[in-house]
Amino acid sequence: MNAIEPRTSTSTDALVAGVLGGNRLLLARAISRVENQAPEASALLTALYPHSGRAHIIGVTGAPGTGKSTLVTALAQSYRAAGMTVGIVAIDPTSPFTGGALLGDRVRMRALAGDAGVFMRSMATRGSLGGLSKTTGDVVTVLDAAGFDRIIVETVGVGQAEVEIASTAHTTLVIEAPGLGDEVQAIKAGILEIADILVVNKADRPGMDRTLRALEMMLDIEGNGARYVRHHGQLLRVESPVENDDEERRWKVIVMKTVATEGTGIDELRQRIEAHRHWLLDSGEMALREQLRIANTLENIIRAELNRRIASSMPAGSLDALVEQIRRRQSDPYSTAASLLSGI
Amino acid sequence: MSERKIRVLVAKPGLDGHDRGAKVVARMLRDAGFEVIYTGIRQTPQMIAEAALQEDVDVVGLSILSGAHMTLCPKVVELLRAQGQDHVLVVVGGIIPDEDVEKLKAAGIDGVFGPGTSSEEYVNFITSHVRVPA
Numbered sequence: 001m002n003a004i005e006p007r008t009s010t011s012t013d014a015l016v017a018g019v020l021g022g023n024r025l026l027l028a029r030a031i032s033r034v035e036n037q038a039p040e041a042s043a044l045l046t047a048l049y050p051h052s053g054r055a056h057i058i059g060v061t062g063a064p065g066t067g068k069s070t071l072v073t074a075l076a077q078s079y080r081a082a083g084m085t086v087g088i089v090a091i092d093p094t095s096p097f098t099g100g101a102l103l104g105d106r107v108r109m110r111a112l113a114g115d116a117g118v119f120m121r122s123m124a125t126r127g128s129l130g131g132l133s134k135t136t137g138d139v140v141t142v143l144d145a146a147g148f149d150r151i152i153v154e155t156v157g158v159g160q161a162e163v164e165i166a167s168t169a170h171t172t173l174v175i176e177a178p179g180l181g182d183e184v185q186a187i188k189a190g191i192l193e194i195a196d197i198l199v200v201n202k203a204d205r206p207g208m209d210r211t212l213r214a215l216e217m218m219l220d221i222e223g224n225g226a227r228y229v230r231h232h233g234q235l236l237r238v239e240s241p242v243e244n245d246d247e248e249r250r251w252k253v254i255v256m257k258t259v260a261t262e263g264t265g266i267d268e269l270r271q272r273i274e275a276h277r278h279w280l281l282d283s284g285e286m287a288l289r290e291q292l293r294i295a296n297t298l299e300n301i302i303r304a305e306l307n308r309r310i311a312s313s314m315p316a317g318s319l320d321a322l323v324e325q326i327r328r329r330q331s332d333p334y335s336t337a338a339s340l341l342s343g344i
Numbered sequence: 345m346s347e348r349k350i351r352v353l354v355a356k357p358g359l360d361g362h363d364r365g366a367k368v369v370a371r372m373l374r375d376a377g378f379e380v381i382y383t384g385i386r387q388t389p390q391m392i393a394e395a396a397l398q399e400d401v402d403v404v405g406l407s408i409l410s411g412a413h414m415t416l417c418p419k420v421v422e423l424l425r426a427q428g429q430d431h432v433l434v435v436v437g438g439i440i441p442d443e444d445v446e447k448l449k450a451a452g453i454d455g456v457f458g459p460g461t462s463s464e465e466y467v468n469f470i471t472s473h474v475r476v477p478a
Contacts, residue, residue, distance in 0.1 A: 009476060024397060024398065025397055025427060025428050025429070028397055028398055028399070028400040029400055031400065032400045036347055036348045036349075037347055038348075094379075095374065095375075098374065098375050098376070098377045099349070099377045100373065100374040100375055100376060100377045100378050100379065100380065101374060101379045101380065102370055102371065102374045102380050102382055103379060103380065103381045103382065104382045106381060106382070106383045106384070106395060107382060107383060107384040110384070110391070113388075113390075113391040113394060113395070114390060114391065114394065119398055120398055121398055121399060122381050122399060124349070124379050126347060126349075
């Protein structure tokens with residue numbers, strides 16, 4: 001494969017100083033170091049972590065072709081007009097066959113070129129299946145430490161089950177477009193459930209009313225109260241802090257209409273995101289989501305380290321012989337796994 | 345588990361909109377296992393250098409058919425170097441007259457590829473020339 005030597009030439013201290021001091025070249029290299037899971041990445045993140053926690057993280061997800069990249073661009077412009085700086089992470093899929101990727105989100109983001117208040121990075125999934133890549137959360141931490149006010153994370157074009165973004169973002173936007181499905185699609189489990197704000201983009205297209213009705217019906221059925229977040233295969237019920245009829249304290253998921261190519265509805269969307277941020281802070285839900293995010297991060301670090309230890313404890317080539325033994329039924333996968341793991 | 349991929353920015357500077365060649369090359373490089381950041385047409389040298397910086401690429405590939413290569417390509421190299429992206433390999437593909445090839449190389453372009461270049465040629469050139477930053 002095309003693996004080349006990890007870059008080790010810039011010291012961690014220099015990268016940390018660069019990220020905190022607004023040096024875009026060093027910020028870009030710091031992101032690479034984190035994305036590549038280089039040996040020094042953990043020291044870098046350790047140094048940057050205390051400076052993170054200030055940015056509001058906005059997740060943007062939805063099916064391919066709903067206009068996510070265009071919407072992210074328009075939203076970033078709206079934030080810039082409101083005087084805020086914006087970091088963007090956009091994820092596209094890695095080919096499971098070649099390991100290569102074509103990252104095309106920049107094509108839609110021309111309008112952001114030349115603005116020093118925006119930093120945009122494309123990432124490939126590198127084998128992850130949840131809509132993000134393994135290191136997306138860490139890259140967000142780097143951008144957060146670099147001082148961007150708002151960080152927008154655009155997932156790969158997702159289907160129905162890629163809900164990982166909800167444990168990375170503070171506010172999750174699910175983007176739909178007219179004509180993609182009927183009322184039954186809308187009440188299926190999965191991606192629609194993670195929306196804090198539902199956006200029907202391309203609202204000038206035919207079928208708008210039907211899509212809007214389907215989504216609003218779904219919200220009616222859901223009751224718009226507690227929400228569920230998937231956490232390593234387990235559904236966590238995240239209660240709104242006030243369970244009674246205190247409507248004021250609950251977050252109401254609403255459907256917003258946008259035409260991102262023309263900027264229609266984008267300022268209203270930004271205001272709604274900011275309203276959600278205020279609700280998170282006022283209601284105490286922000287702390288809950290942060291806990292979930294941190295628990296996730298912690299578990300991922302532990303898992304990655306365990307994987308590394310497992311891989312390094314396996315003698316090279318030994319697996320082939322074991323597999324062949326199992327194929328001949330001289331052994332079985334269960335006891336083989338147990339004996340391999342006992343050495344760790 | 346350290347995982348380092350070669351990242352390539354494929355861009356079309358200038359005003360001609362013929363992006364088929366750029367797309368074919370982008371696809372070729374993707375199939376060779378690279379991470380290709382495709383920026384599309386009508387990019388200024390400033391946009392290209394800034395995108396290369398944010399994406400921390402190893403290679404910038406410029407596709408150019410308009411005849412403006414002698415102006416645009418050296419400008420990209422100049423901006424990359426001015427930003428401190430000293431290690432970035434710059435290659436040009438497209439219709440480049442023979443007499444300009446040496447001039448482009450003198451201006452800091454690492455490789456020039458004409459029509460009919462095979463996937464192997466591109467990939468071998470890139471893998472054998474990628475540099476680690478100072």
